[in-house]
Amino acid sequence: KAGVTQTPRYLIKTRGQQVTLSCSPISGHRSVSWYQQTPGQGLQFLFEYFSETQRNKGNFPGRFSGRQFSNSRSEMNVSTLELGDSALYLCASSPGQGRTDTQYFGPGTRLTVL
Amino acid sequence: DQQVKQNSPSLSVQEGRISILNCDYTNSMFDYFLWYKKYPAEGPTFLISISSIKDKNEDGRFTVFLNKSAKHLSLHIVPSQPGDSAVYFCAASAYSDSWGKFQFGAGTQVVVTP
Numbered sequence: 001k002a003g004v005t006q007t008p009r010y011l012i013k014t015r016g017q018q019v020t021l022s023c024s025p026i027s028g029h030r031s032v033s034w035y036q037q038t039p040g041q042g043l044q045f046l047f048e049y050f051s052e053t054q055r056n057k058g059n060f061p062g063r064f065s066g067r068q069f070s071n072s073r074s075e076m077n078v079s080t081l082e083l084g085d086s087a088l089y090l091c092a093s094s095p096g097q098g099r100t101d102t103q104y105f106g107p108g109t110r111l112t113v114l
Numbered sequence: 115d116q117q118v119k120q121n122s123p124s125l126s127v128q129e130g131r132i133s134i135l136n137c138d139y140t141n142s143m144f145d146y147f148l149w150y151k152k153y154p155a156e157g158p159t160f161l162i163s164i165s166s167i168k169d170k171n172e173d174g175r176f177t178v179f180l181n182k183s184a185k186h187l188s189l190h191i192v193p194s195q196p197g198d199s200a201v202y203f204c205a206a207s208a209y210s211d212s213w214g215k216f217q218f219g220a221g222t223q224v225v226v227t228p
Contacts, residue, residue, distance in 0.1 A: 043158075043205075043218035056215050104157075107157050108157055
């Protein structure tokens with residue numbers, strides 16, 4: 001099976017712009033979770049989607065949003081970018097049937113905000 | 115509010131010896147714990163998990179120990195191999211959080227020397 005893919009792998013944006021990141025889950029997986037990784041902070045949970053519905057969300061401002069399509073692909077959008085949004089954004093997919101389903105991560109999108 | 119803490123940012127160990135990685139948590143609602151390994155430019159890869167009904171789980175060279183009263187878990191790697199050089203994250207999930215949300219520690223960089 002192909003793994004989780006994320007595009008693009010690298011992005012450079014300026015403050016105030018918006019950005020959209022994409023995640024394609026493993027075939028058959030219906031759950032996609034998004035995380036932000038910054039140095040010293042580990043991975044911070046953003047939100048989780050299952051069957052096009054957001055089931056769970058973390059403590060991030062409303063500038064961070066996401067959606068999921070009928071083929072389980074997911075996008076994450078960040079509007080009005082701030083310098084502090086520079087991070088590695090990881091998505092993870094799982095079957096989504098159980099809370100303890102193993103999450104399989106993509107390689108991430110490295111976002112740099114100048 | 116960092117509910118999962120890995121207080122050692124780095125660990126150096128000789129090949130063939132034991133690596134012990136530690137993780138502390140503060141949320142007594144956590145009932146499922148995992149360890150992930152991450153190589154540069156790749157997403158985290160699942161290593162091993164443990165449910166709060168157990169105090170030990172083994173998988174080959176990897177053993178996770180859980181001490182619920184101390185809110186502490188550890189990962190033992192025996193024997194350590196050069197390919198084990200990576201960043202290790204512990205993560206936890208609470209029943210109340212559910213769906214795709216794991217709280218991660220900041221990670222421990224392990225370097226295995228010949």
